[in-house]
Amino acid sequence: SQTIHQWPATLVQPVGSPLSLECTVEGTSNPNLYWYRQAAGRGLQLLFYSVGIGQISSEVPQNLSASRPQDRQFILSSKKLLLSDSGFYLCACDESYEQYFGPGTRLTVT
């Protein structure tokens, strides 16, 4: 089975600062990759998904963007963070009928 790495684990950033969160996957090739965000006490919100290198689909229009420069690398970015960007960011990939999740990055925008 695959392993998903995310970093950093926690991050505190001021409003207006840029953001870059990285996700890498081991143990599989050409996976479907996903970025989710979970606000405090809320469910998971799908932000982006990718079915291959350079192929990104956005589910929610906002100030975030995603890129997939390599098969097993998925990056979430922002040029200017908002307070509402605070949350728990999770990277996930599909393996057969299961969706595997990474350990997550907890982002606090101050």
Added chain:
Amino acid sequence: DAKTTQPNSMESNEEEPVHLPCNHSTISGTDYIHWYRQLPSQGPEYVIHGLTSNVNNRMASLAIAEDRKSSTLILHRATLRDAAVYYCILRDYGGYQKVTFGIGTKLQVIP
């Protein structure tokens, strides 16, 4: 996407069975029913899935109604480690599979 409805929270005593319900009245014929759980400060993890027949694995059992409009996740003996948010979701299999997670059911296990 077909949606699911779950109670916001449930309580169970330790070592007793837990039945977590899920309604999915708009399920399509090709939707599989999946359950995930999320422990505090962790990503969700897969628990079980099924299409029409009841399913068992080492973690839980899944009972699916005959009309498939509802299902129940069964934890046979709740432990404190089962305290988590449980999500019931529907997934069709045809290429990219968008998954919609609701709020889920927060299960509290009482010692």
